[in-house]
Amino acid sequence: MIDTHAATDVTSTDTPAVSRGGLPLDRVPLAVHDLTVAYYRKPVLWDVDFEAPEGKLIAIVGPNGAGKSTLIKAALDLVPRTSGRVLFYGKPYRRQRQLIGYVPQRESVDWDFPVTALDVVVMGRYGQVGWCRPVGRQHREAARAALEHVGMGDFAGRQISQLSGGQQQRVFLARALAQDARLYFMDEPFAGVDAATEKAIVRILHELRSGGRTVIAVHHDLQTVPEYFDHVLLVNLRVVAAGPTASTFTSENLQKTFGGRLTLLDQAAHALASRR
Amino acid sequence: MTWYPLDTGIVLVGALSAVACALLGNFLVLKRISMMGDALSHAVLPGLAIAFLLTGSRGSLTMFIGAAVAGVLTAAISQWVSELGQVEESASLGVVFTALFALGLILIVRGADAVDLDPGCVLYGSLELVPLESWNVAGFPLPRAAAPLAVACVLNLGFLLLFYKELKVSTFDPALAKTLGIPARLLHYVLMTLIAVTTVAAFESVGSILVIAMLIVPPATAHLLTDRLPVMLLLSVVLAMAAAVLGHVAAITVPTWFGYADTSTAGMMAVVAGLLFGLAVLAAPRYGLARRVAQQFAVTLRIAREDALGLLYRIEETQAGVSAAAVPRLLREALGGSSLLNHWALRSLRRAGHITRADAEYRLTDAGRATARTLIRAHRLWESYLTKHLALRPDQVHAPAHRIEHFTTGAMREALAGDVEPATQDPHGRSIPDEPSAGEASAVQ
Numbered sequence: 007m008i009d010t011h012a013a014t015d016v017t018s019t020d021t022p023a024v025s026r027g028g029l030p031l032d033r034v035p036l037a038v039h040d041l042t043v044a045y046y047r048k049p050v051l052w053d054v055d056f057e058a059p060e061g062k063l064i065a066i067v068g069p070n071g072a073g074k075s076t077l078i079k080a081a082l083d084l085v086p087r088t089s090g091r092v093l094f095y096g097k098p099y100r101r102q103r104q105l106i107g108y109v110p111q112r113e114s115v116d117w118d119f120p121v122t123a124l125d126v127v128v129m130g131r132y133g134q135v136g137w138c139r140p141v142g143r144q145h146r147e148a149a150r151a152a153l154e155h156v157g158m159g160d161f162a163g164r165q166i167s168q169l170s171g172g173q174q175q176r177v178f179l180a181r182a183l184a185q186d187a188r189l190y191f192m193d194e195p196f197a198g199v200d201a202a203t204e205k206a207i208v209r210i211l212h213e214l215r216s217g218g219r220t221v222i223a224v225h226h227d228l229q230t231v232p233e234y235f236d237h238v239l240l241v242n243l244r245v246v247a248a249g250p251t252a253s254t255f256t257s258e259n260l261q262k263t264f265g266g267r268l269t270l271l272d273q274a275a276h277a278l279a280s281r282r
Numbered sequence: 283m284t285w286y287p288l289d290t291g292i293v294l295v296g297a298l299s300a301v302a303c304a305l306l307g308n309f310l311v312l313k314r315i316s317m318m319g320d321a322l323s324h325a326v327l328p329g330l331a332i333a334f335l336l337t338g339s340r341g342s343l344t345m346f347i348g349a350a351v352a353g354v355l356t357a358a359i360s361q362w363v364s365e366l367g368q369v370e371e372s373a374s375l376g377v378v379f380t381a382l383f384a385l386g387l388i389l390i391v392r393g394a395d396a397v398d399l400d401p402g403c404v405l406y407g408s409l410e411l412v413p414l415e416s417w418n419v420a421g422f423p424l425p426r427a428a429a430p431l432a433v434a435c436v437l438n439l440g441f442l443l444l445f446y447k448e449l450k451v452s453t454f455d456p457a458l459a460k461t462l463g464i465p466a467r468l469l470h471y472v473l474m475t476l477i478a479v480t481t482v483a484a485f486e487s488v489g490s491i492l493v494i495a496m497l498i499v500p501p502a503t504a505h506l507l508t509d510r511l512p513v514m515l516l517l518s519v520v521l522a523m524a525a526a527v528l529g530h531v532a533a534i535t536v537p538t539w540f541g542y543a544d545t546s547t548a549g550m551m552a553v554v555a556g557l558l559f560g561l562a563v564l565a566a567p568r569y570g571l572a573r574r575v576a577q578q579f580a581v582t583l584r585i586a587r588e589d590a591l592g593l594l595y596r597i598e599e600t601q602a603g604v605s606a607a608a609v610p611r612l613l614r615e616a617l618g619g620s621s622l623l624n625h626w627a628l629r630s631l632r633r634a635g636h637i638t639r640a641d642a643e644y645r646l647t648d649a650g651r652a653t654a655r656t657l658i659r660a661h662r663l664w665e666s667y668l669t670k671h672l673a674l675r676p677d678q679v680h681a682p683a684h685r686i687e688h689f690t691t692g693a694m695r696e697a698l699a700g701d702v703e704p705a706t707q708d709p710h711g712r713s714i715p716d717e718p719s720a721g722e723a724s725a726v727q
């Protein structure tokens with residue numbers, strides 16, 4: 007793998023140790039500066055500036071194709087950045103891998119792959135296991151505990167295609183828990199799950215938050231944003247607005263993010279109004 | 283059939299090439315890039331030709347280096363083409379490898395006088411000639427061609443064992459692999475290089491067609507048979523060896539049945555591998571056709587059995603004696619279904635002790651009656667329910683109730699009984715039997 011960001015990252019280690027918000031940088035889980043990403047010269051993210059507060063649940067909200075998944079992938083060096091800088095707790099990604107967990111969109115993997123639910127969760131521990139070493143007992147146990155934690159203990163030995171969509175999502179979540187990270191990125195963790203699984207996921211998000219972890223999740227259901235998340239980042243090519251949900255998740259900002267295309271907006275505005 | 287030591291030598295070389303290929307092929311199949319095997323085994327040709335033209339040597343090392351470079355280039359170029367041209371990877375692969383293969387052919391034909399590489403031989407190999415160059419190991423003629431193949435096997439197996447978990451995660455979820463610091467792309471290129479090198483090691487003896495078959499067919503067969511990765515890897519090796527042994531046996535026996543001399547072992551190995559795959563498609567435990575057909579038949583038979591019980595129960599209710607000979611006719615008239623199926627159903631009910639045949643009459647046993655009762659209960663409860671909630675006329679509810687009665691669980695019957703009023707009589711005025719008591723129900727088991 008060729009690391010195309012090596013040059014920028016080296017200089018970024020000696021940037022000022024204070025964030026724009028005045029916090030020491032090593033207390034800021036994610037700081038994105040002037041991030042631009044383009045596929046085949048077509049920009050899909052433009053000049054993104056964002057700082058994630060520590061210990062919060064943060065929603066990334068925006069229409070389809072707004073660049074939400076791309077934002078996460080660019081931060082994690084999974085797609086090349088055209089320009090810009092991303093720091094995790096004050097350091098570039100390469101040096102903080104162990105602190106960061108990633109739950110990709112469920113469709114991104116092949117569920118016919120011949121592995122069990124437990125095998126998938128164990129993968130979350132590979133970073134700790136080290137190269138060419140077999141997976142030790144303690145890692146298997148940690149993985150099993152994570153599976154139990156998401157209520158999937160009975161399914162440990164199941165091949166993963168024989169799980170329902172919600173159960174697959176829980177397995178992904180368990181894998182992230184097994185990773186034991188400080189900052190989590192989750193791409194649409196609530197996509198296609200039923201009410202029970204949604205509750206279970208929310209409970210786990212809350213537990214993560216009380217453990218001081220930060221979670222950044224792409225979320226599509228506008229109705230539940232204020233209920234589940236402390237902060238929001240509204241994106242559509244650029245950052246439309248970012249900040250605490252109460253002050254940022256307004257129908258005005260949503261209008262700017264989604265343009266005229268949403269009647270859902272009115273519903274969301276309605277939901278908001280009824281909460282106040 | 284007579285078996286000579288040279289047959290053993292041929293099988294050994296065939297099996298070693300098959301195993302070396304199958305080991306790596308597992309990951310091509312799992313990455314869903316089976317075409318890559320095809321591409322690589324063709325695209326190494328210009329690598330071989332150029333290596334020869336540059337060095338003038340046909341030594342193994344030169345050939346392997348040429349192949350490795352060509353392999354990596356194929357994988358890399360096709361990736362660039364697909365990224366830059368925004369086309370599907372398999373399409374760009376098709377373009378790249380045919381172009382490289384053509385280039386290789388031109389180079390070989392151009393330098394034909396100097397180069398002793400024969401395109402035909404590259405395609406079909408010459409497995410039968412392998413024993414001509416042998417070492418004598420304690421009286422056994424060990425073909426020289428076995429040596430590079432054994433090395434390839436060891437190399438490939440070592441790679442798989444050493445990087446097992448890295449290969450697993452970067453194949454299943456490349457994004458996760460990268461975030462864990464596992465260089466998925468580097469592993470991919472190492473895999474491609476090993477395939478290219480294995481291809482060359484196997485070329486001379488078995489030819490590129492068999493190489494392609496062995497890269498893909500045994501792993502694909504193994505994938506059908508299991509859903510555990512370690513088992514899949516092991517099975518693919520066993521299947522590869524089986525194809526080699528059976529292929530050679532078939533090659534020297536089958537044609538003689540028809541009065542011909544024996545045929546190409548490499549060809550037969552590919553045929554046998556294909557047959558094994560076909561068998562797996564039919565018989566695979568979970569995805570197999572045979573199993574699906576069997577499952578459907580099991581459901582059909584169960585329904586026919588239940589229908590027969592229901593009919594006998596209704597006959598018992600009306601207290602009209604019906605001769606055993608009339609039962610099949612009644613079954614056919616009342617319920618449709620083929621005579622053969624009804625015959626089977628009655629026979630299996632007798633075997634299971636649900637009905638007896640005495641005095642030329644079929645009678646329900648206690649166990650049979652208990653089962654029939656739950657069925658009739660479900661049927662009549664559904665009739666009441668459909669009348670109540672869908673406002674259907676009593677003559678409209680029999681058919682739907684008759685279909686759904688076979689899929690009604692105890693919990694559903696309970697819920698239905700709680701819903702309909704009265705729970706003792708159906709819309710036609712017939713009584714709804716009680717749930718069998720615990721004692722009766724246990725007789726059913």
Ligand SMILES: Nc1ncnc2c1ncn2[C@@H]1O[C@H](COP(=O)(O)OP(=O)(O)OP(=O)(O)O)[C@@H](O)[C@H]1O
Pocket residue numbers: 045050068069070071072073074075076077
């Ligand atoms: N690998 C790729 N190659 C080319 N274009 C891409 C690629 N991935 C995404 N894009 C484009 O980039 C834009 C942003 O995509 P992205 O996946 O980040 O959107 P998203 O906000 O996550 O959308 P969704 O809500 O549908 O998941 C889209 O216009 C998409 O077509």
Ligand SMILES: [Mg+2]
Pocket residue numbers: 074075076111193
């Ligand atoms: Mg997305």
